[in-house]
Amino acid sequence: MSGSVPTPCPNAPRGNVTQPSHKKPQNARLLLGVITTVNRGEGEQLRWPRLLAAVGAGVAAELCAVGLMALAAWLITRAAEQPALSALSLAIVGVRACALARGAFRYLERLAGHDAALRAVARLRPEVFRARLGRPALRDGDALSRLVSDVDSVQELLLRCLSPALVALVVATGSVLACTAVVPDAGPVLAGGLLVAAVVLPAFAVLAHRRDRSAADRAELAIAAADLVDGARELAAFGAVPAAVSRAERHAARMRRRDGESARSGAALLAGGVVVQGMTAVAVTWTALLAGQPQTSAAVVGFLALAAFETVLPLTDAARRWSEHVPALRRITELLAEPPISLPPANAEILALHDVSVHYDRPALNNVDLTVEPGRAVAVVGASGAGKSTLLGVMAGLVPPTAGHVERPETRAVTQDAHVFSTTIRDNLLLAAPDATEPELERAVEQAGLLDWIRQQPAGFGTFVGESGQPLSGGQRQRLLLARALLAEPDVLLLDEPTEALEPELADEILTRVLRTRAGRSTVVVTHRLARLAEFDEILVLDAGRIVQRGPHRELVAEPGPFRDLWEAEALTDSVIRPQDDLRRRAAALTGRGVRDR
Numbered sequence: 044m045s046g047s048v049p050t051p052c053p054n055a056p057r058g059n060v061t062q063p064s065h066k067k068p069q070n071a072r073l074l075l076g077v078i079t080t081v082n083r084g085e086g087e088q089l090r091w092p093r094l095l096a097a098v099g100a101g102v103a104a105e106l107c108a109v110g111l112m113a114l115a116a117w118l119i120t121r122a123a124e125q126p127a128l129s130a131l132s133l134a135i136v137g138v139r140a141c142a143l144a145r146g147a148f149r150y151l152e153r154l155a156g157h158d159a160a161l162r163a164v165a166r167l168r169p170e171v172f173r174a175r176l177g178r179p180a181l182r183d184g185d186a187l188s189r190l191v192s193d194v195d196s197v198q199e200l201l202l203r204c205l206s207p208a209l210v211a212l213v214v215a216t217g218s219v220l221a222c223t224a225v226v227p228d229a230g231p232v233l234a235g236g237l238l239v240a241a242v243v244l245p246a247f248a249v250l251a252h253r254r255d256r257s258a259a260d261r262a263e264l265a266i267a268a269a270d271l272v273d274g275a276r277e278l279a280a281f282g283a284v285p286a287a288v289s290r291a292e293r294h295a296a297r298m299r300r301r302d303g304e305s306a307r308s309g310a311a312l313l314a315g316g317v318v319v320q321g322m323t324a325v326a327v328t329w330t331a332l333l334a335g336q337p338q339t340s341a342a343v344v345g346f347l348a349l350a351a352f353e354t355v356l357p358l359t360d361a362a363r364r365w366s367e368h369v370p371a372l373r374r375i376t377e378l379l380a381e382p383p384i385s386l387p388p389a390n391a392e393i394l395a396l397h398d399v400s401v402h403y404d405r406p407a408l409n410n411v412d413l414t415v416e417p418g419r420a421v422a423v424v425g426a427s428g429a430g431k432s433t434l435l436g437v438m439a440g441l442v443p444p445t446a447g448h449v450e451r452p453e454t455r456a457v458t459q460d461a462h463v464f465s466t467t468i469r470d471n472l473l474l475a476a477p478d479a480t481e482p483e484l485e486r487a488v489e490q491a492g493l494l495d496w497i498r499q500q501p502a503g504f505g506t507f508v509g510e511s512g513q514p515l516s517g518g519q520r521q522r523l524l525l526a527r528a529l530l531a532e533p534d535v536l537l538l539d540e541p542t543e544a545l546e547p548e549l550a551d552e553i554l555t556r557v558l559r560t561r562a563g564r565s566t567v568v569v570t571h572r573l574a575r576l577a578e579f580d581e582i583l584v585l586d587a588g589r590i591v592q593r594g595p596h597r598e599l600v601a602e603p604g605p606f607r608d609l610w611e612a613e614a615l616t617d618s619v620i621r622p623q624d625d626l627r628r629r630a631a632a633l634t635g636r637g638v639r640d641r
């Protein structure tokens with residue numbers, strides 16, 4: 044693996060790792076599980092009462108709506124009989140009260156519901172980010188944005204699925220009971236109609252969503268569009284723009300077609316709901332009349348039925364949303380269920396590996412025994428894939444060994460995939476030593492060879508870098524990461540090809556400075572470059588996960604063996620490449636352009 048520190052069992056997604064087998068829990072249990080997670084611990088959190096208060100207010104608002112319709116129906120039919128006004132006054136007040144209360148309860152429902160959902164999301168987000176800590180980096184933007192949108196899905200599920208479902212359940216039951224109380228024969232008719240709207244139509248919506256491929260099409264279109272934008276230069280250079288554009292157009296056309304199909308099936312379900320609503324209201328009224336009930340009662344149950352459906356019909360949409368958001372819920376649940384990763388704490392004064400092995404799908408490190416005495420400088424060399432980064436990862440505690448054990452003092456590693464945060468240079472550095480003073484910052488960046496460049500920036504240490512800041516060259520990035528590790532003043536500094544992106548002279552200069560200023564700090568450097576290894580106390584030569592040779596530079600070059608082979612190979616390459624480099628440097632000097640970073 045080139046450079047980045049790999050992560051084997053128990054948490055790596057690759058290799059011979061046995062993944063924990065997650066039995067798929069039921070969807071409703073998923074949501075309950077997530078709500079339990081956000082209910083854990085102290086501080087600001089979602090409390091069940093908030094959610095129940097929202098549901099309670101929603102029920103009250105919907106019951107007011109049903110009551111309003113039923114009272115209005117009674118009022119109109121009764122008024123047609125022209126009774127004394129006093130006989131209607133209670134109903135008039137009731138209609139007014141229901142109308143006012145409905146608005147007030149609706150407002151309370153929104154307030155309590157959003158409060159509960161936002162608290163849930165605020166609580167869940169750090170839990171999810173914490174659970175991601177230490178796991179392999181998410182390189183693809185889609186996975187990264189999903190990490191954010193998955194948590195938003197929980198808000199959607201609470202507000203647009205769970206809460207409406209609970210409200211509909213209570214209001215539908217209440218409406219059937221009220222209808223039965225007024226016209227006993229009409230109760231079962233209403234119950235049947237509501238069941239169709241609450242169960243059958245949502246089931247169709249779920250089925251339609253399962254068959255709907257528009258989400259996959261949308262993702263493919265996004266990928267094609269990203270290729271068009273990010274790869275515009277290469278596509279133009281290879282004359283491949285028309286082909287790429289027509290591929291994106293094909294995705295767009297397919298997505299339009301699918302969107303049309305899904306809009307048609309949604310509209311059909313909506314229309315189906317309205318038909319069921321109308322037919323049930325007619326059937327309920329008819330049943331009441333057939334049962335010999337007065338017209339007033341028939342009108343009341345008919346309108347009551349109409350109003351009850353207003354609460355139940357949105358369940359079709361809620362079911363579609365539920366199907367849309369459940370995969371996000373599943374991802375969150377699986378992430379939270381994984382055992383937390385934490386770096387093992389320092390447990391010794393001296394770094395020592397005892398019979399350490401690391402196995403992925405095949406061995407990466409075999410029975411390594413090694414002690415790094417305080418203050419020693421050790422270089423690790425070997426062919427690509429020999430296990431250098433894995434060894435460094437084990438030393439840093441980033442890769443747990445599959446066999447053997449590690450004694451480790453305080454270490455800091457600069458891995459190839461170490462992250463530059465999207466903030467100022469200063470904040471990136473202070474991550475390692477929050478109390479570092481300005482001179483300490485300057486000393487660290489000077490050792491890492493970045494001070495001159497920082498001084499040239501108008502904002503100096505306040506220059507924004509990272510994703511949303513100033514783009515850094517590979518060499519500047521490596522030097523910033525090196526300075527950050529130096530600032531932490533660890534007992535053991537572990538560097539994985541720390542200057543690979545720099546010109547050889549500058550790389551040597553920086554490495555020499557880092558080694559000379561090490562005092563009591565041990566330094567282990569993985570490197571492909573063998574030129575300056577005489578500065579190291581010991582060189583470890585790795586081959587196929589084993590230490591095949593070790594010793595100081597002068598001894599290793601004096602005897603035939605793997606190191607001398609590597610050394611001679613590099614000398615041969617240098618004799619071909621160096622003259623070209625010199626030429627390039629002279630040309631750069633003439634044109635006044637720097638060539639320090641590769």
Ligand SMILES: Nc1ncnc2c1ncn2[C@@H]1O[C@H](COP(=O)(O)OP(=O)(O)OP(=O)(O)O)[C@@H](O)[C@H]1O
Binds near residue numbers: 045049403407434
């Ligand atoms: N996460 C992983 N899962 C499976 N195999 C892995 C993983 N990480 C590394 N390997 C394998 O382990 C072996 C050692 O990899 P490692 O990255 O330690 O080599 P390296 O000497 O640092 O290589 P390079 O010089 O190219 O960076 C390689 O065969 C690699 O394919």
